Amino acid sequence: MTRSKSAPWLLAGAASLFAFFPLSNGRAQDVDASASTLTLDGVSVEGETYRSVTITSAAPLSVRFGDMVQAQTCARGPMGQSRVHSGRNGQLTPREFEMAKTAWSYFESSYQSETGLVNAVGSFPSTTLWDTASYISAMVAAYELCVIDKRTFDDRANRLINTLRNLTLYRGEAPNKVYNAATGEMVDYANQPGEIGMSANDIGRLLVWLQILKERHPHLANGVDNVPMRWNFCNLINEDGRMFGSFTQSDGDTRYVQEGRLGYEEYAAKGFALWGFDVDRAMSPESLNFVEIFGVRVPYDGRDPRVFKNQNYVLTEGYILDGLELGWDLPTDRSNDGMVASNGWRAEFAQRIYLVQQRRFEQTGVITARSEHQVEGSPYFVYDSIFADGYPWNTLDPTGEYQPDRAAVSAKAAVGMWALWDTDYTDLLFEAVADLSEPDRGFYEGLYENGNGYIPLQTANNNGIILAALLYKVQGPILQRVNQNTQVWDTAFIGTDIRDNKCHPNRMVEEVPCCACGNANQIAPVIPVEDFVYCRPVTGGQDIGATECSTVEHNLPLPQVRKVLPSSCSIPVADR
Numbered sequence: 001m002t003r004s005k006s007a008p009w010l011l012a013g014a015a016s017l018f019a020f021f022p023l024s025n026g027r028a029q030d031v032d033a034s035a036s037t038l039t040l041d042g043v044s045v046e047g048e049t050y051r052s053v054t055i056t057s058a059a060p061l062s063v064r065f066g067d068m069v070q071a072q073t074c075a076r077g078p079m080g081q082s083r084v085h086s087g088r089n090g091q092l093t094p095r096e097f098e099m100a101k102t103a104w105s106y107f108e109s110s111y112q113s114e115t116g117l118v119n120a121v122g123s124f125p126s127t128t129l130w131d132t133a134s135y136i137s138a139m140v141a142a143y144e145l146c147v148i149d150k151r152t153f154d155d156r157a158n159r160l161i162n163t164l165r166n167l168t169l170y171r172g173e174a175p176n177k178v179y180n181a182a183t184g185e186m187v188d189y190a191n192q193p194g195e196i197g198m199s200a201n202d203i204g205r206l207l208v209w210l211q212i213l214k215e216r217h218p219h220l221a222n223g224v225d226n227v228p229m230r231w232n233f234c235n236l237i238n239e240d241g242r243m244f245g246s247f248t249q250s251d252g253d254t255r256y257v258q259e260g261r262l263g264y265e266e267y268a269a270k271g272f273a274l275w276g277f278d279v280d281r282a283m284s285p286e287s288l289n290f291v292e293i294f295g296v297r298v299p300y301d302g303r304d305p306r307v308f309k310n311q312n313y314v315l316t317e318g319y320i321l322d323g324l325e326l327g328w329d330l331p332t333d334r335s336n337d338g339m340v341a342s343n344g345w346r347a348e349f350a351q352r353i354y355l356v357q358q359r360r361f362e363q364t365g366v367i368t369a370r371s372e373h374q375v376e377g378s379p380y381f382v383y384d385s386i387f388a389d390g391y392p393w394n395t396l397d398p399t400g401e402y403q404p405d406r407a408a409v410s411a412k413a414a415v416g417m418w419a420l421w422d423t424d425y426t427d428l429l430f431e432a433v434a435d436l437s438e439p440d441r442g443f444y445e446g447l448y449e450n451g452n453g454y455i456p457l458q459t460a461n462n463n464g465i466i467l468a469a470l471l472y473k474v475q476g477p478i479l480q481r482v483n484q485n486t487q488v489w490d491t492a493f494i495g496t497d498i499r500d501n502k503c504h505p506n507r508m509v510e511e512v513p514c515c516a517c518g519n520a521n522q523i524a525p526v527i528p529v530e531d532f533v534y535c536r537p538v539t540g541g542q543d544i545g546a547t548e549c550s551t552v553e554h555n556l557p558l559p560q561v562r563k564v565l566p567s568s569c570s571i572p573v574a575d576r
Helices: 094-109 128-143 150-165 200-216 218-229 265-273 319-324 344-364 411-420 426-433 460-475
Strands: 018-021 037-043 048-056 061-064 245-249 254-258 287-292 296-301 381-386 408-410 447-449 536-538 545-547
Touching: 037 150, 037 319, 094 460, 128 150, 128 200, 128 265, 128 296, 128 460, 150 218, 200 218, 200 245, 200 319, 265 319, 265 411, 287 344, 296 344, 319 344, 319 460, 344 426, 344 545, 408 411, 411 426, 411 447, 411 460, 426 447
Parallel strands: none
Antiparallel strands: 018 061, 037 048, 245 254, 287 296, 408 447, 536 545
């Protein structure tokens, strides 16, 4: 063996043992008593890596192997080791752990230490509540996957909570749609000072992650609860349980509009429901239509965009966020069961959203993982839909203009689907994006379908969702209902009119049902049992649950009540 330096050396990458054996031509395990050479592949010597090293000896050689390099293991978080859950299960491999570190690097390079916020896109100091929720997602996952330590986690979490607690609110009600990440000031989309409105969808997503934060880290719960305590929810949730956002009109007045469409609306509504708000209408899939694409009945929002002035994009993200973060469960579900989705129709629809993308690949060869994403240059952002405006695989910019050259394999959608569905197709998706990154700046948005390379942008949302997907693999659904402590959110201002004035729910008061209110169990479910094609329905709870979900039609008979004879019968009294 030729060496430029004279020094002791180690053979890396072998099992932990002490061995004496004759040398051989080839690998160490092929022992031949007459051989005089041994070739080892992939050897590191004093930090330098060699493709192969050949050792020559006239006599049997003693070789000592170093310790085996172990895969990254981590048992932080309230659940510790993994519980069985849908999709992929198990500790991260070394490659996946490197992905987690790469994704976290975005939140180091784009961090604003004065506010504790992170830029939504690259170095541009602007952010939304949606992107801030993705940052919380990244923090929780990075700590519990052992990418960062608790000192770093606590410092960042407390800085962020302090900023969120003291944000200037839109018209004194709730957070503005956009803030300057460096200063925490309200801004417009050009990052200029101004009030532009509130997003119920963004607030709902932030509420999901604030709930996760205080469930998994009870020492932060008091601070977390004080964030939404300042907000006035009266215009965000109406009496019918619908969510409303707002925008500032050209004359300066505020206009409130119903917000959300199928896929996103129900997910965001769960954020409000986790904090006790009545948003049953927003969580219900109404009105609902289906379109058949490659043999899959794909659900889409039936509200006419021409009438309601709001497009009905069918996208992956709302469904995978619901799966990764909430396990497709109802907000009232405290079972922490990773195999049964208590919000069954959401799990059923998610199977279809995944399957139709796999079918497109099988039929056309186009690798497909569709979600909305940033793009470099105009139009800067597209809704890369499965179905929208009457057409499948319709890529639209915010003005509704068709942008087919901007269609891409979304990195967050690909890794999210990989975590939730353990299939050959998601293995392919994983390989398409797993190395689409810069080690010190995070993952790129995605890979263009037309062969134009990757989207050269990194974002908080993309990298936060990738980290959440990796945490899901290890621990299952990220919201774990384990904090049994009394909550400030429930007890503050009891006995005053402050809660009513801000339309906060009051969990410390229980309404006693009256005899004339009827039986809620008699209300038919919105999605009936017979419409479950890819999941086995589970009945008996508040809603129809789902389990044993797969991309193959289950064709299982519905459960039937078994009739049996009584063990004894009373003898009727004879007529007198």
